[in-house]
Amino acid sequence: MASKNDYFGINYIVSLILAIIPVTSWLLGAVTRFSEGKWVAGLIRIIFGFTIVWILDIIWMAWKKQICRILPI
Numbered sequence: 001m002a003s004k005n006d007y008f009g010i011n012y013i014v015s016l017i018l019a020i021i022p023v024t025s026w027l028l029g030a031v032t033r034f035s036e037g038k039w040v041a042g043l044i045r046i047i048f049g050f051t052i053v054w055i056l057d058i059i060w061m062a063w064k065k066q067i068c069r070i071l072p073i
Helices: 012-020 021-034 038-050 052-064
Strands: none
Touching: 012 021, 012 052, 021 038, 021 052, 038 052
16 A cells, blocks of 8 residues: 555655654654555554654655565564
């Protein structure tokens, strides 16, 4: 479901702004991973979303234009 412009295929600039805001990054990142069928990755985002995952999302969104997808399961 998610495209290379993450957070449900919305514009890259809007996705980058949403990734910078901690609450939206946490919520939309988990929802995106659950919608892709990646349940373990979604749970990890819920548990650790306000820490290192948030920082990685900002870096990945600025660099690769997608959220961090380290865990393929």
